[in-house]
Amino acid sequence: MSDKKRIECVIKDQVAYVSLARPDKRNALDMAMFREIDVTIKRLRKDRSIRAVIITGRGEDFCSGLDVKSVMASPKNPLRLLFKWLPWRSNLAQRVCTGWRRVPVPVIAAIHGRCWGGGLQIVLGADFRIATTDATFSIMEGRWGLIPDMGGSLALREHCRADVAKELTMTAKIINAEDAQKFGLITHISDNLITAAESQVAELIKHSPDAVAGAKKLFNKSWTGSRGMALLRESWYQIRNLTSKNNRIKVWNQTHQNNPAKPFKNRKRW
Known part of the structure; x- marks a missing residue:
């Protein structure tokens, strides 16, 4: 496994810029990335000086989903992701989604390219989602004979109708940004992602x-x-x-x- 960092976090003017930094693998989630997202969330939760978080992905895609080959390389990895002491608490796989909900500042996901599977689960944990016109979305787990298990079901029940969530999950279809907005999965569409995200932050930080x-x-x-x-x-x-x-x-x-x-x-x- 590479020692290269999977997550980059820079705090500027009280805004935390968090980047998925595995562009050579389309920011696919391996064990190291799961752990680094979890650590980053915990650190940001404790930082009472920050006012907002902006999540981006380096390279061509926000996140293409789970790096199945890497994660399945060891039979212990699925157990590490799914294990929990208390059934009603989030495990490691779920915390990369649900953890953002516990960061007590607005979290904005700026999405481009592919946002599939685990990538979509991550952004569903954010408070707001801004996507480019060419972004695509999919609850991809069904293609691997799986069901979503990263906490996104909590957000899906808030953002879209049950029949829409079931259809997207059962078919694993890929949808565009316009449909994603219509279904309630994203908040805004903009091809100037960082400008749009920072403009939203500027409005939010005017308030207590x-x-x-x-x-x-x-x-x-x-x-x-x-x-x-x-x-x-x-x-x-x-x-x-x-x-x-x-x-x-x-x-x-x-x-x-x-x-x-x-x-x-x-x-x-x-």
């Missing part, structure tokens, strides 16, 4: 990082589930938000728009 983090956690936890728990979380998260320094800064900036805006503090632990 605690309010943004609270809103993300609220919707991730309450989009499905009981009405009562959703109402409870609304109240509790709002109390946490109102007691933050960033709430007071946002109110001051909003009521003193003729003055230079005060900078926000590092967010609370959400």
Whole structure:
């Protein structure tokens, strides 16, 4: 196995730019990439200074899916990916999708070329997905006699109808960006990916990082589930938000728009 890094992460102006960096293999997921994505997510979760994450892929494709030959080279690798102590918690395979949901800042996936199989699972964990007009998408696992097992089913139930999710999964068909947007898999289409992603970040960071983090956690936890728990979380998260320094800064900036805006503090632990 190559010692070359699979993931590159650069933080600039409080934005983390995360790149899948295996372009010679179309950013296909091997064991090293699974581990490096997991480590990167954990590091970003702890960094209370960042305001957003932008995920990209180096080379011709965002991610062509699982590197089946590499992963299957050892019979222990599937067990390493699927093993978990607690059945309701994410395993390594699932954390590369579900982990982004736990990063308390907006996560934007900037997608070009192929976004198949595990690649699609990764971006479904992001909050927003921007794709080029020539990007293609597929729940590719069916071609290998598999079902999706990387946590994307959680996001699919939020983004598209059940019949659409079943058809895409059972047929493993490849769809274009226009259809992906129609089905709810992507948010925007743009051929200026980084410009579009950074423009969205610029809009998001005008607001309190605690309010943004609270809103993300609220919707991730309450989009499905009981009405009562959703109402409870609304109240509790709002109390946490109102007691933050960033709430007071946002109110001051909003009521003193003729003055230079005060900078926000590092967010609370959400």
